[in-house]
Amino acid sequence: MTEPVKLYVYDLSNGMARQMSRQLTGRQIDGIWHTSVVVFGRETFYGQGISTTLPGRSHHGAPLQVIDLGETAIDEETFNEYVMEMKDHYTADKYHLLEFNCNSFTNDVIGFLTGGSIPDYIKDLPTDFLSTPFGAALRPTIDAMYRRPSPSEPTPPIPSPIPAANATPDSQLAASILQAVAAHTQASNSTPNAATQTLYAPIHAITNPPSFHSFLKSHRAAVAFFTAANCGPCRMIEPVFERLSEEKGVKADGTGAGFAKIDIGVGLGNSLASEWGIRATPTFIFFLDGKKLDEMKGADANELRSQVDLLLFQAYPPHPHTSLSLPAVQALSLNPILFTQVPAIDTVLTRLSSFIDSNPWLSTTQSPGQAKQTLTGTVAPYLKARFSAAPSSKLPSATPTLLTSWSQATSAIASALPVASLFPLVDLWRLALLDPSVGTWVSSFPTSSPILLFIDKATAALKIPDPTSNPRNYLLTVLRLLSNTFATPALARSLFLTTRAALAEVVIPSLLHTDGAVRTAAASLAFNVAAFLQKGRVDKVKGGGGHAARDNTLEDEDWEVEMVSAVVEALGRETTSEEVVHRLAASLAFLLRLSPAYDTQLSPLLDVLQTRAVLKRKLTKGGCGEDGVVKKDVRKLVEEVANKLCP
Template sequence: MDVQLYVYDLSQGLARQYSRALTGVQIDAIYHTAIVLNNVEYFFGQGIHRKVPGSTHHGRPMSVVNLGKTDLPLDVIEEYIESLEDIYTPESYDLFLHNCNNFSQDLAMFLVGKSIPDEIRSLPETFLNTPIGQMLRGQLDQSMRKMTQAPDAAAGQNASRNPTAAKPTPNAVANGTPASSTPNATAIHRVAPTAIINAQPPAQSPGHVYNISSLTELDSLLEGARQSCAVVFFTSATCPPCKIVYPTYDELAAEAGVESGAKLIKIDISASPSAHAVAQKYQVRATPTFITFLKGQKQDEWSGANPAQLRGNVRLLLQMTRPPQHQHATLKLPTFQRIINTPIMYTRTPPLDKLLAKIGPEISQAQSVQDLVAYIRARDAKGMTEAPLPDLHAFSAHLASAFPSLPSEKHFVVIDLVRVAAADPRVSSFLVTEHERTTLSTLLSATRSGGDFSSAPYNIQSVSLQLTCNMFGSNVFQEQVFRGQNAAASSVNLKEAVESLASQCLLSPHVNARLMAAALVYNLAAYIHNQRVHAQTTTSTTAADEDAAPSDDLSAALLESITSLVSVNGTDSTTGTGNGNVKGAVNAKETLHALLLALGMLLYAAPPENMLWDLCQAMDLRETLKQIKKTGHGLGDDVKTEPLLKEVGDELLGKGSF
């Protein structure tokens, strides 16, 4: 698929004509750019816009630059652009620091690994370095903002966009620092993880009334409502009272929604002989008459134009069609009776100079690595709005060639550098969609000991787990893990690869590694947990939803990690790498808390046939948790006060088991 850069001149030629006289330097244009692919023009102004190419108020571009081709699927591209909407907000626009050209640069680097022309990227710096530049900065920003962010900036024919899951705005950064909401151009947008892609309940499409006139149509609709309910409203054009309940009936149809499967049907028995025949079959002698059906069987019948009675009867019918509430909803489980909004991430940046010194000149002196470090510094100091992506393709190519020959004791430092960069969803989206996932494959495949992370050095385990947790900050990565969209980058099943890493590190001899593996299981379990919570208030969970649950092998490793925790308690002499949010030896209580949190998410609202219930029973987990709560079970007295022992042991495995 071809990728093009549309280049416009906001000054309409005036910059070329008068710039030297006004500023002392020649400025050929005040550039506005957009990325065009698949007949869609993407640009940043009042947020991110999608238009039919050439239909905006900017008119025809002054030039079109062919950037190359991309093999990425359209749905992955759209997911990535959606991830940029948290960065390229209307409030963050700044003519000199955060404009349409910064957006074009980020998108171009993601799509083809190529920068937009240097003269466009460097224009703000060129102008601000002139004597008059700083003087006129504010005035120019406001005047150009009227052009780039005015209502007509979004004018033009809207281009179709690929259907993707709605992405809610994250409400907080994982480390507790909220994203800036300051409504001005200099607001710093801190690194914030993308929300779990199903943190919001699925949108409910409003239903409608089915106007029919034959028995064949009615039978077809009733068959379609056999697993739900149906209401048949017999009316007549000569019935004034019927018109009183028309608005109420329409309102109830919309309220029922498409997803419920309910059918609200209207038959005007005066409209045709076939409609009158339907009334005769059901022995309707007056209008309005209502007949309801539940699960294919007649439920009720009444006559009369009473809106209150109609509302009460139909809403009760709809309530009866909903699946029974899961027994866990009535337990005392405050930790689990909620939606998981954001993943656990490790976003702390270590001293970069020390990190580069540990890596050594073989990798650190390369320009692509220097550019990556400069980007991280800018991102941490000023926010993502002022940190355009470096050439990640060049970094990946250099890493693939230099990493295998690097001494093994330096591997963890390189992984940690990528871990820091991957806290930005733009970077993690690149890593998961990169052809053959070269960077991830290079880092994670070459660092395993005998092909198994469980016997890898602790520092390798820790940074690998932290890197993978940070990948969940990308909704593109989440889509591929939770919904199986893996065709974009590799034949390797991404979910299986992540589960394998978590399973192996759950059995690590290092307590810290087990804690971070539990954090990764938490991220993996978030999607199915949210599905189950939504199912208690909307529709039932489908088989496809349960397919998103972590595997039985991962569940077994989690249980074994809990029961064997006593064997590693007090023996873990490792110290933290200083590279993440977890430093030093973590006590048993904190590790136990993380493991129980992950287990509770997998158990909550799980169906009776879920293998995890059998595993818990076979391993006598409830008895183990009782012993921990009573005696500490060799883990120390602190663990006896862990509140999740009650929620998981007493409530879920006790009152909530099958």
């Protein structure tokens, strides 16, 4: 004998959604739907846990609509046992207006009774609402209504979407709707809703195949956790699964994965286990676009996290370029180009001393004798020991005291000598920056180091109108010194964030310098800057599958546009050095690949600059040397950047 199954449909907004939804969201939403199942002469629904009443006698009053969903062959006793089992899963503390609500429960029950599901316009309402700008903006307010307080905190009041001081008519309407909805969801019990254990990505407790299939359809990426009450390893891995649902679950922008938990001993969980060939618990199945992608058995937390990251990486590539095959670009090392040649330190000091002795000494904090004594008595012994031809097993490191006195001497000398006479002093610092302790000190005390002083003087020198007076040796040495700052990651980051614009003022005109050695050093610095930026982007992709927190401090669209323009112009003008072309092409690849500004800023710029044609000219006769670029790896890189990264 069969029993009719009906769906009672209520509007939690009391008609306000129908009247105001188009004004608020730009689309018509006829109601904020609450549903319950009527079978065996009782109405069963979920709010403050699972409740049962006579049909039409709940606090929601008379239904707005009654939908006939067919008949069930399941007897009343079996149904009652099912509901009792479900009470352990549909508890008050898990309720969430958008993610785990009355309709989630109703859909499970209908699936158990008939094998069907509730109408799509009810199931899809949260997704439709959140896809509107207003819905996305209101999401945090709704989440706040259901956030779990700490044990010592009182249950928070229902917040208004926007503080009263900034309230708009739309926000006031939204507040009214939320108040009405909250009143309905909480009216069945004097205790207000405790909050869900999860926020943006609650774990969906699924008990039957129709609900599971609906879950897969509504999530591009999905993770299913098959568990059992008597499974010890399941209890061990469950906290990890819960944390992942919080970290990697569906966000307000729609990205993320859905997380489902199926207890094979509850409801029709065993049928689901049979459908997917589950023979042991815990088992995790990973789905992409509704299709099984992979499976994992056992309680390996690291493997579970890796599999979820891989799933998200495939579902939501963090940048279109991640789907490109770029073997030549990917083969490039992200390690900086360093200038490690060790000069004859005594010769360098002799030349610097001659400059000091032949120039009038200006009023400074140190005398010529003091400055020279610091260099010969402290700095020279350190550099010789650190960078000797046959270094000892334990290299000496510079001390803060040494570096402080050296920096003071440097400032005194720099204020007394013309720029053209400073290159020996810069070269000593260039060498010292290969010592990690020096890089660490400079990053910790940037204003005490001479790096900014050297940059300022190089910028000023580049602005001298008469090219013949441009101090080539100083500029060359500063470019090499700045390249060596990337030997220490902390210093590279500090300089990149604080002196990015100043670095551009040095490197951009140097890329077009008439001297080949200067252009090579400038191309090396451009490569180091671009590689540092690229490494940060790659690390974010690897670390978060596109969902890690973005370190936006590394990105600056205007700066990138300026750098890309300069590199393309330098590539167009470089016709003699294949080494420079190689470094510039690599720099361009790193600046473009994974750039958040690629579509909006860089791609149109590349088109205007005819970058693809500029690159391809380097491969033809006369484009770089008599026969164009000759080395196979360089040719392959240039072709790849031209064909795959340039419009």
